Amino acid sequence: MKVAATLKVNGISYPVEIESHLSLLRAVREHVGLTGAKEGCDDSECGACMMLLDGQPVNSCSYLALQAEGREITTVEGLAPPGQLSALQEAFLKHGGVQCGFCTPGMLMSATALLRRSPTPSETEIRTALAGNLCRCTGYEGIVKAVMSAADGNAGQAEAASSAV
């Protein structure tokens, strides 16, 4: 039996008609039409499906779409306005944090959540925050460097802001 629901993704409300047990990942990919989040393992091991739900990282493959109704869903498409990249995305390009790209949307979402709750994390904090995201290409070095570089950018901004005061 299908149920009518509204999913708010990246600030836009999408009316959908979905099965009650459908995952958030499938709802967003197949009903909303945003395919940035990927299906890897489909059981919460790999993190390719990572989205933010009210700002918290969620394995969307294993979360029921109807439980996300009335909440803010953020996917990789929502990290920057169309045609632009966030500072973190720029850092991934600069530091070689992307090879095949399949894990990248999930990595970006976990790292975004980290940098929001802890703008200048240590390398250990970064590796811990990304532990639920698997990458088969990079060996993680470029990814960790990218997040550290984005964190350095945050630290620089904080310094500039405090010296401006």
Next chain:
Amino acid sequence: MTGSLVVAGNLEEAVQQLAGGARAVAGGTDLVVGARQGKAPLPESLVAIHRLEELRALAEDGDGLRMGALVSHAAIAADPVVRSRYTALADASAIVGSHATRAFGTIGGNLMNASPAMETGGPLLCFGSTVTLRSATGSRGVSLDELFAGPGRTIADAGELLEEVRVPAPAEGTGSAYVRLEYRRQMEIAVVGATAVLRVEDGQVAEARVAITALAPTIRRVPEAEAALVGSDAGGSAVEAAAHAAAAASEPISDVRGSAAYRNAMAEVIGRRAIKAAAARARGEDVPVPATQSYMEV
């Protein structure tokens, strides 16, 4: 897939749904993930309880700590009161799964899933916690001693929802720690785990609680280990005797994560670490949370 999901707007509606045969889902990190892994299909009829804000409270009052069923591992691990006074619980919640698991996984779900390898059960058992089980016809208190019935099973009826966990305040001079054997630092569950809660008075152990995790069909206390510690100075020989008792009380299974023989051998090592870390904290020494990663001394 067919099925139904009702998003409960209040506790009464949730327990009415359970009475009608629905299963509860909060963060989905056990129920939905288990279905994805093929352990058991998702129940046809679900009641989502994530909107019940009244189950999200985490606070200490005169009697101790009170946690609603929906309190997340992230909230527990970050709470300054839990970290300072109920430290073993912070040790446990801090190492559950990944950031995503800790953001959405709840204490109520963790307990009711009743895995013998789950992290928070040992600390809550040793602190003498009780849970409130609520159904459409009433509610009852159950101590953690009685809650677990076997691997993946509790004594709760299908119509009962875990509403709240109460943890009595530890007495002055208490130190506690939960330590697990892990192959990786995140996305892990205990291969072997141990909890120790020690109250030290004038350099002597006045009270001791020790529990083993992933070493028996349910998480359980080890009275022989506790007896070995009480009256001692928590020094070498008492710790050895207690760790040995923890291993002797183990009856582990062999599975993909470890053989029974390996788990038995590691029970002593992990038991020793948990006891030493708890004793160090009882003496006022700084052992950072999570003890699993800050206390590698054998």
